[in-house]
Amino acid sequence: MNEDRDKCIRAGMDDYISKPVHKVDLLGAIKRATPPKAGSPPGDGKNETPGNPGTDDGVLFKRLKGDKQKVENLLTLFKEELPVSLLTIEMAFESKNAGELKEACHGLRGMLLAMEMKKRASLAEQIELLAYRRKFGEIGNLLPLLKTEMEQAVHYLENSIK
Numbered sequence: 001m002n003e004d005r006d007k008c009i010r011a012g013m014d015d016y017i018s019k020p021v022h023k024v025d026l027l028g029a030i031k032r033a034t035p036p037k038a039g040s041p042p043g044d045g046k047n048e049t050p051g052n053p054g055t056d057d058g059v060l061f062k063r064l065k066g067d068k069q070k071v072e073n074l075l076t077l078f079k080e081e082l083p084v085s086l087l088t089i090e091m092a093f094e095s096k097n098a099g100e101l102k103e104a105c106h107g108l109r110g111m112l113l114a115m116e117m118k119k120r121a122s123l124a125e126q127i128e129l130l131a132y133r134r135k136f137g138e139i140g141n142l143l144p145l146l147k148t149e150m151e152q153a154v155h156y157l158e159n160s161i162k
Contacts, residue, residue: 006129024059025118059116075157078115082150085111089127089146093139101131101139112153120149 005016015029064070085108092101105128112121123146130139 005125059118063116071157074115075154078111078157079154081111082108082154086147086150090143092131093136093143096134096136098131098134102128105131115153117153120153123149 005018008016017025017029085104088104089101089108092098092104105124109121109124109128112118112124123142127139127142127146130136130142
C-alpha cells in the first residue's frame, strides 16, 4: 500500500518493494542499493533514481500485451490529467503550500504508477517526501526534471502508438 511505502521511506529506508515482488523491481532495488565497484565504468544513467529517473515506459506495452488501442486510451487520459496536475504542483510550490504540494505529487505518482512509469513515479514521490519535510529549495531543483520527464513520457508514448 502507498501508505506503507511512505511510512518506510520517511522512517529512513532507502527503497521499498511491494508484494508481489517482480524480478525487475527486485533487481532494480539491488542495483540502486549496491555501490559501484572501484574502477567499474559509470552507468549510462538509465533507470536510476534519484536525480535521473530514466524511463520504463515500455513496461506498459508489455502489461497490455502490445495493444496500441489500450495504450492510446491511457495516453489520452494521462494527457488530459497531466497539465492540471503539473499546474497544481507548480502553484503549490510557488505558494509554499506543503500540504497541497504533497497531495498533488501523490496524485501524480498514482497516475504514473498506473501507466507503469515506476521510475518517474519515484521522482514524484521524492518531491512528495520533500514537501512533507518542507524542503522547498530541494523541490525547486527537482521540478524542472519532473517537467522534462513528463514531456519525455508523453513524447515516448505518442511515438510508440503511431
